[in-house]
Amino acid sequence: MKILFLDQSGKLGGAELSLLDLATAFRETCLVGLFADGPFQAALTQRQIPVQVLTQQTVNVSKDTGWLKGVASLRTLLPLISSTTQLAKNYDVIYANTQKALVVGAIVAFLSHRPLVYHLRDILSAEHFSSTNLRIAIALANRFASLVIANSQATADAFLQAGGRSELVKVIYNGFEVETYRQLAQQGRQTQQTWKQQIGLGNHFVVGHFSRLSPWKGQHVLIEAIAQCPDSIAAVLVGDALFGETDYVQQLHQQVDRLGLRDRVKFLGFQQNVPQLMAACDLVAHTSTAPEPFGRVITEAMLCGTPIVAAAAGGAVELVHDRQTGWLTEPGNSAQLATVIQEAATQPNTLNQLRQAALESASQNFSIRNTVTQIHHALDELTDIKALHPLKSLG
Ligand code: UDP
Ligand code: GLC
Numbered sequence: 001m002k003i004l005f006l007d008q009s010g011k012l013g014g015a016e017l018s019l020l021d022l023a024t025a026f027r028e029t030c031l032v033g034l035f036a037d038g039p040f041q042a043a044l045t046q047r048q049i050p051v052q053v054l055t056q057q058t059v060n061v062s063k064d065t066g067w068l069k070g071v072a073s074l075r076t077l078l079p080l081i082s083s084t085t086q087l088a089k090n091y092d093v094i095y096a097n098t099q100k101a102l103v104v105g106a107i108v109a110f111l112s113h114r115p116l117v118y119h120l121r122d123i124l125s126a127e128h129f130s131s132t133n134l135r136i137a138i139a140l141a142n143r144f145a146s147l148v149i150a151n152s153q154a155t156a157d158a159f160l161q162a163g164g165r166s167e168l169v170k171v172i173y174n175g176f177e178v179e180t181y182r183q184l185a186q187q188g189r190q191t192q193q194t195w196k197q198q199i200g201l202g203n204h205f206v207v208g209h210f211s212r213l214s215p216w217k218g219q220h221v222l223i224e225a226i227a228q229c230p231d232s233i234a235a236v237l238v239g240d241a242l243f244g245e246t247d248y249v250q251q252l253h254q255q256v257d258r259l260g261l262r263d264r265v266k267f268l269g270f271q272q273n274v275p276q277l278m279a280a281c282d283l284v285a286h287t288s289t290a291p292e293p294f295g296r297v298i299t300e301a302m303l304c305g306t307p308i309v310a311a312a313a314g315g316a317v318e319l320v321h322d323r324q325t326g327w328l329t330e331p332g333n334s335a336q337l338a339t340v341i342q343e344a345a346t347q348p349n350t351l352n353q354l355r356q357a358a359l360e361s362a363s364q365n366f367s368i369r370n371t372v373t374q375i376h377h378a379l380d381e382l383t384d385i386k387a388l389h390p391l392k393s394l395g
Contacts, residue, residue: 001379003030004091006084006108008100010038010053011242012270013212014296015121018151018174019097023049025372031091033084035100052087055080081107088112093379095119099137106144115146115382120169123158123314127216127290138163147382149375151294152315158291170378173318174294175371178363181275181303188279188304195280199266204234205345208281208306210274210297211288212242213249218287218311220255224334225285227259229341234263235285238277240270278304283344283351286310289332295319302326302362307354309340319366325358 003026009016020043023032027049034041037053044051057076085108088094095117096105102118109116118141124134141148141164148168150156156169188195196202207226211217219237226235241249256265271277274297278284284301286292291314298319301308310316312328320326327344329336344351 001026001029001093001383002091003093003095003379004084004088004114005030005032005095005097006035006054006101006105007032007040007097008035009098010034010036010040012039012043013242014294015098015119016040016043017296018121019119020044020047020049021175021177021368022372022375023047025368031087033087035080035104054084054087077104080104081111084108085111088114092383093117097121099133102137102140102145106140109144116144117147117149117379117382118145119149119151120155120159121151121293123155123291123293124162124164125158125291134162141165141168147378149378152318154291154314154318155293170374172371172374172378173366174296174299175368176296176299176303176362176366178303178367181300182305184273184275185279185304185306188273188276191276192280195277199236199268200263201234201236201266204232204264205282205341206280207233207235207283207285207341208238208278209235209285209287210238210278210300211286212239212245213237213252214241214243214245215248216288216290218289218332219252221287221289221311221332221334221337222285223252223255223259223261223265225337225341226261226265228335228338229345231264233341233345234265236266236268236277236281238268238271238274242270274300275304278306281306283341284308285337285341286316287331287337288313288316290314291331292316298326299362299366302358303366305355305359307344307351308358309337309344319362320358321361324354325361326354 005023023030024047032044032051033054035055041051088108094105094109094114096102097119105116145168150169150171153171156171160166209222222235278301284306286298288311294315298308298310308326310320311331313331320328322328327340329340
């Protein structure tokens with residue numbers, strides 16, 4: 001099956017990293033069309049996945065765009081839609097991996113008479129989107145998509161709650177190269193002590209946070225929690241502001257200064273070797289204050305054998321079972337997080353049990369092999385249905 005994947009971003013966010021793994025399985029026949037160049041294009045090329053940047057113009061449909069701006073930006077989309085429609089004729093399926101890709105993909109699918117798959121990686125709720133963008137996403141999916149793949153049950157539920165058609169949705173979790181994580185984590189563990197010393201945390205219990213710096217990812221909650229822990233406990237924040245959240249970055253630095261935590265909270269910026277770094281941490285914290293659609297970082301920590309404490313909302317509660325494969329804490333509750341961190345730092349037996357159970361659970365439930373098989377089946381079903389009902393397929 002020839003798939004034309006569409007993604008709006010040139011950056012390496014979770015949606016793009018997930019597509020990178022997925023498209024690897026289809027690389028003989030697929031094309032990934034991007035609406036921006038950047039490191040994502042390089043990563044795809046490195047994996048020998050055919051990739052084309054489809055526009056040099058910025059596609060401006062931000063998460064909180066109003067309808068006026070939306071209409072204005074539609075004009076800038078026209079050349080992109082036209083060239084993508086030409087391209088689509090060489091592919092069997094249009095596969096939108098992000099919201100803006102859905103906007104373009106829906107029109108392209110309609111014009112080129114190809115089925116549209118929407119891989120929904122966002123929780124479509126007011127916490128994450130303007131009401132206009134919610135309505136647009138639901139209307140486009142309902143009208144044009146033949147299949148909506150939700151990255152968790154929480155994401156699927158939010159889609160239905162917002163008015164999405166239930167017969168379109170299938171939950172398929174993200175998958176990971178389990179063995180690769182195991183090997184990279186082993187490297188990270190071997191260099192743990194050297195790394196801790198290099199960053200000035202040689203004698204600390206280190207809590208790692210791996211996420212783009214953005215208010216809803218809640219790095220401030222971890223900093224607040226660290227302030228409530230003894231001096232022997234420190235944190236590293238791995239990640240950068242990917243979508244222009246510079247005010248938040250400044251606030252985080254000010255918070256660290258105000259709380260006198262310069263020696264115990266380190267900002268490491270965006271890093272490409274997350275598995276090694278996760279394995280070198282003693283605990284990984286996930287602190288999103290709004291429901292996380294899936295949360296790759298949670299599964300990655302589990303696969304690296306590093307215990308995880310995650311914010312109990314959205315997809316996170318489908319990945320972690322409290323006190324069995326990690327800890328769950330109330331989103332935004334820094335006191336509760338501080339208590340769990342101290343428990344983890346002082347109870348090595350509990351830590352080891354959780355680490356082992358998490359590794360087993362994640363390896364079993366979140367392998368890329370499972371994910372690809374499920375997506376293959378879903379796409380096969382889709383094209384079978386199209387073959388039986390050719391008229392239904394078109395739009
Ligand atoms: N990540 C990374 N480098 C960093 C910080 C994060 O490669 O410095 C990766 C992280 O390992 C994860 C992804 O970015 O795979 C973030 O995905 P997640 O689903 O956790 O959140 P998103 O940012 O997509 O909402
Ligand atoms: C989105 C979500 C994240 C999810 C990722 C991959 O970026 O915010 O929770 O893990 O997509 O599906």
